Amino acid sequence: MPNRSDGELMRQIREGRSDALEQLYDRHARLVYSFAVRFSGNETLSREIVQLVYARLWSTKAEYDSGRGAFTSWLLTMTRNISIDVLRRERRHQGMVSIDQLNEMQGVADDPESIVLQSDQRRLIASTSRRLSEPQQRVIELLYWKGYTLQEIAEMGGEPVGTVKSRLHQALKTLRRHLQGLREEH
């Protein structure tokens, strides 16, 4: 069988082709699951997130336009949005957590056997992230990986939202500068 592109698989999914959905699972579920684990730090929630992502793909509401970027970027954006919904739901049950608790929650326990691959790109962004100051790393972590809003982050830290925005802006500028520099080196 010819290797179908992700866009082609999405078109076939809209026609109700379950084999196309299965192929998208085989191709990308590991990425979605890994993202969910990183985001939620919880095995049960990660499984739920994967379930919701593929249910969304299977529904008519997920429309991928190949002209607007890579499929994996689109898929991860969807995964992140669903992860945010799931985590916000959980937080409503648990109440707000403090910055200290969040620091304790960072990441999940390392399991060397489950970590199979770390690509050069992943090492690159991880090493670049370490160049950020601790407050900058924290704002990225809370905003991108924990799904908090700028306002919520400001309230947690007891500082104006403008300060958080400025810190985020500086963090992204730093990341961009390092990524550009590394590209030029290679």
Place this chain on the structure above:
Amino acid sequence: MDNRETSPCEGLIEYLTGEGLEMQRKRFERHLTSCSTCQEEAILWHEVWDRLADDMDLRDLPADLKDEVLGPLIEKENAEPKSMKRRTASLFESRIVRLGAASALIIIVFLSGWLMKDLQIQSIGKETSIETPSSIETLFQLNAERSNGKFNDSKHAYGVACLVRSDDDERLVVYVFGSPQTRDGEAYQVWLWKGGKRTSAGTFTVGSSGIGIMTLPLSHGIKDIDAVGVTLEPDSHSTIPRGPKMFGSTPQSSSGEV
């Protein structure tokens, strides 16, 4: 003078992080079309933002996850031509055409303010070219939840939950009219209460007509329902209500709250 606080460019980060009110987003989108600085910033932002996902370890998938994820989706597809969402999204397909047509007639009856039960039967009787349900039993009238402010522009919002029986089929049909149109992935979700326990019966969308409909085969084992509620959810994946309650069954027949 530093006018950063009042500059429309100030809204860039909220826009890019998907925060802010819909009105603010639209306002910023208008600004973005004419501001080259924000356009450049937005492009650069996306370059970095999309790369943030690289900061994770790839993990092995649990062996049983594939069946858990795909099993229900594909099973549902095999059991019925369309899943619940697809069924509601493509209303005019298959057997739903028949039920939809019958239900549309019922809606007309409500809108006309005529005696409901008699005319339901008469109206359905006219649909001889489609499968005629042998009976339609109104289980619940659904009242719009006006306290949420979503029905300010709709004085006649209303809904009903019916049990529609045909020779070999029995379905719960829930429909609403005069209800706000769903946007950006929103979905109405129907919740059934039985014995103090709430279950989701499915989702549907509402178009510009303000009419929405959902059908549920009662082979799912949902009978003798105590109450029905409808919420407006941010998407169609809620396992518990996350959005505002839009409709609720009348008190005399309900014993639960959604």
